[in-house]
Amino acid sequence: xxxxxxxxxxxxxxxxxxxxxxxxxxxxxxxxxxxxxxxxxxxxxxxxxxxxxxxxxxxxxxxxxxxxxxxxxxxxxxxxxxxxxxxxxxxxxxxxxxxxxxxxxxxxxxxxxxxxxxxxxxxxxxxxxxxxxxxxxxxxxxxxxxxxxxxxxxxxxxxxxxxxxxxxxxxxxxxxxxxxxxxxxxxxxxxxxxxxxxxxxxxxxxxxxxxxxxxxxxxxxxxxxxxxxxxxxxxxxxxxxxxxxxxxxxxxxxxxxxxxxxxxxxxxxxxxxxxxxxxxxxxxxxxxxxxxxxxxxxxxxxxxxxxxxxxxxxxxxxxxxxxxxxxxxxxxxxxxxxxxxxxxxxxxxxxxxxxxxxxxxxxxxxxxxxxx
Ligand code: G6P
Numbered sequence: 001x002x003x004x005x006x007x008x009x010x011x012x013x014x015x016x017x018x019x020x021x022x023x024x025x026x027x028x029x030x031x032x033x034x035x036x037x038x039x040x041x042x043x044x045x046x047x048x049x050x051x052x053x054x055x056x057x058x059x060x061x062x063x064x065x066x067x068x069x070x071x072x073x074x075x076x077x078x079x080x081x082x083x084x085x086x087x088x089x090x091x092x093x094x095x096x097x098x099x100x101x102x103x104x105x106x107x108x109x110x111x112x113x114x115x116x117x118x119x120x121x122x123x124x125x126x127x128x129x130x131x132x133x134x135x136x137x138x139x140x141x142x143x144x145x146x147x148x149x150x151x152x153x154x155x156x157x158x159x160x161x162x163x164x165x166x167x168x169x170x171x172x173x174x175x176x177x178x179x180x181x182x183x184x185x186x187x188x189x190x191x192x193x194x195x196x197x198x199x200x201x202x203x204x205x206x207x208x209x210x211x212x213x214x215x216x217x218x219x220x221x222x223x224x225x226x227x228x229x230x231x232x233x234x235x236x237x238x239x240x241x242x243x244x245x246x247x248x249x250x251x252x253x254x255x256x257x258x259x260x261x262x263x264x265x266x267x268x269x270x271x272x273x274x275x276x277x278x279x280x281x282x283x284x285x286x287x288x289x290x291x292x293x294x295x296x297x298x299x300x301x302x303x304x305x306x307x308x309x310x311x312x313x314x315x316x317x318x319x320x321x322x323x324x325x326x327x328x329x330x331x332x333x334x335x336x337x338x339x340x341x342x343x344x345x346x347x348x349x350x351x352x353x354x355x356x357x358x359x360x361x362x363x364x365x366x367x368x369x370x371x372x
Pocket of ligand 1: 061062063064107108109110111112113116159160161365366367368369
C-alpha cells in the first residue's frame with residue numbers, strides 16, 4: 001500500500017505531488033516543446049465541425065464542472081466561440097434547445113458518471129457533435145463520444161479529485177489553442193507562443209512544490225483546522241479555482257466552505273465575515289482588476305477576517321494585510337488555474353489530516369457516481 005502510494009501517506013498527497021509529471025504526460029506527443037505547436041490526434045475527425053460551431057456547451061459534474069468553467073473562459077477569450085457551461089444533471093433533464101451546429105463537450109475523469117453519459121446521449125439525439133475530455137481509456141463516455149482528448153494522467157485513486165482537475169484544464173488549454181487557430185481567432189504564431197507558455201507549467205509547479213511552500217501550507221492548516229467556515233474568492237479563471245478550493249475542503253475535511261466570484265463578496269458573503277472566518281483570496285497581479293481585488297482584501301481585514309493570499313512570486317503588496325501569503329510562479333492569466341489550484345488542494349489535504357479525516361475515502365462520497 002505504501003509502495004502504491006509512492007511513499008506518501010495518502011493517495012491524495014501522492015496525486016497532488018505528481019502533477020508536474022502527469023502534466024508532462026498529458027502534453028507528450030501533442031505539444032511540440034520546441035515550436036509550441038499543439039496537435040491533437042483525437043480531435044482531427046471533428047476539427048472542421050468544431051471550428052464552425054455556432055455555440056459550445058460544456059457539461060460535467062463536480063470538479064469536472066469546475067474545469068468546464070475554466071474552459072468557458074479560455075474558449076471564449078481565445079477562440080471567440082460562445083460557450084455555455086451546464087451541470088450534466090440539469091442539462092439532461094431540461095429539454096435543452098440544441099441546434100445541429102452546436103457542439104457539446106463533456107468532461108469526466110472516470111468516463112462513467114451517469115449524468116454526464118446521459119448528456120452525451122441527449123447531444124447526439126439532437127445531431128450535435130459530441131467531444132469527450134476523459135481520463136479512463138475505453139470508458140463509456142470515451143466510447144460514445146465522436147472525438148476526444150484523453151488526459152493521460154494515470155489512475156486517480158483519491159476520491160477528491162486533484163490531478164484530474166489540473167489535467168482537464170491542460171487538455172482544455174491545448175484544445176483551445178488548436179481550435180483558435182482553426183477558427184482564425186489566433187495566428188499559428190500566437191498560438192505557438194501560448195503553447196510554449198503551457199510547456200513551462202510542469203516545471204513551474206515542481207518549483208512551487210518545495211519544502212518551504214509545503215511547510216507554510218501545513219502551518220496555515222494548523223492555524224485554521226478548527227474553523228467552521230471558509231470563504232474562497234477569485235475572478236476570471238481563478239473564480240472556478242475558488243469554487244474548486246472550497247469543494248476540496250468540504251469533501252475531505254467536512255468544513256463548510258463557499259467559493260465566490262471576488263466582486264460578489266459585497267452582495268452577501270461579506271455579512272458573514274468576522275474573526276472566525278478565514279478568507280482565501282486568489283490575487284494574481286496580472287489580474288486586470290487587481291486593484292479592486294486588493295480593496296476587497298482591505299474590506300475583509302476591516303471586518304477582522306483572517307486573510308490568506310495566493311499571489312505572484314515576488315509580490316509583497318499584500319504582506320501587511322494577510323495572515324499568510326503563498327507565492328505562485330507567474331504564467332499567462334489564461335493558464336494560471338493549473339498553478340493556483342494546487343496550494344488550495346494542499347490546504348484542504350493538511351487540514352483534513354490534522355482533523356484525522358479519512359482523506360482518500362471521505363464519508364458519503366463515491367469516486368464516480370454511476371447510478372442516479
Ligand atoms: C464524484 C467525485 C468527484 C468528481 C465527480 C465527477 O462526485 O467524487 O471527485 O469530480 O464525481 O466525476 P467524473 O468522473 O465525471 O469527472
